[in-house]
Amino acid sequence: MLSGHCDLDENNCLLDFSSTFETIFNRSSKPQIRGGFSIDNMALLTIYHALDPILRKKAKPVKNIDGELADLTQDMIETMYDAPGVGLAANQIGLPASFFVIDLGIEKEKRDPRVIINPTMVLSGEMEDGEEGCLSIPDVFAHVKRYSLVELKGYDLNQNEIRIEADGFLSRAIQHEMEHLNGSLFWDNLGVAKRDILKRKFKKKLRDK
Numbered sequence: 001m002l003s004g005h006c007d008l009d010e011n012n013c014l015l016d017f018s019s020t021f022e023t024i025f026n027r028s029s030k031p032q033i034r035g036g037f038s039i040d041n042m043a044l045l046t047i048y049h050a051l052d053p054i055l056r057k058k059a060k061p062v063k064n065i066d067g068e069l070a071d072l073t074q075d076m077i078e079t080m081y082d083a084p085g086v087g088l089a090a091n092q093i094g095l096p097a098s099f100f101v102i103d104l105g106i107e108k109e110k111r112d113p114r115v116i117i118n119p120t121m122v123l124s125g126e127m128e129d130g131e132e133g134c135l136s137i138p139d140v141f142a143h144v145k146r147y148s149l150v151e152l153k154g155y156d157l158n159q160n161e162i163r164i165e166a167d168g169f170l171s172r173a174i175q176h177e178m179e180h181l182n183g184s185l186f187w188d189n190l191g192v193a194k195r196d197i198l199k200r201k202f203k204k205k206l207r208d209k
């Protein structure tokens, strides 16, 4: 479990992921607890917004799947549901590493949170239009064309290979999270004019906060 404040003693800091992720992160890109814990004592993490450079970093492969990662991803799942959202990629909480959490139960309205590590995907089917939002761009929604089918491969926290085939909204959600790991955002799929309108709207919202 992530806990406490880490400003005083960096060496003993539970939020220091340098052991897990080696040298790819610096101090400015660590997960930050945004104050308070949820009822079941899991930490809610800061979600970085779309204009933060961390969202533009390509994720690097995770080298060690360990207890630290298990704790962190539990907090990510908690943060995702609290937002509320259906997926959250590591760079959205400040770590440009190749993993995300997603609720595979989104279409059945039954929670089925999963951790997908070092994922790859193969896309197929038709292009489908659908509305999307993003926890890093709150209150901004747009229609995006995505492939209807996706085959996702990766690893779980037990280092077992996993393979997920999805269509519909889940396929869309997986492609959205994979895009995050590539340093892209859903509005990058839109035309320049449309994207600029959404960006202006979002910047105004940040200013007005």
Ligand code: NI
Pocket (backbone or CB within 6 Å): 133, 134, 135, 136, 176, 180
């Ligand atoms: Ni997103």
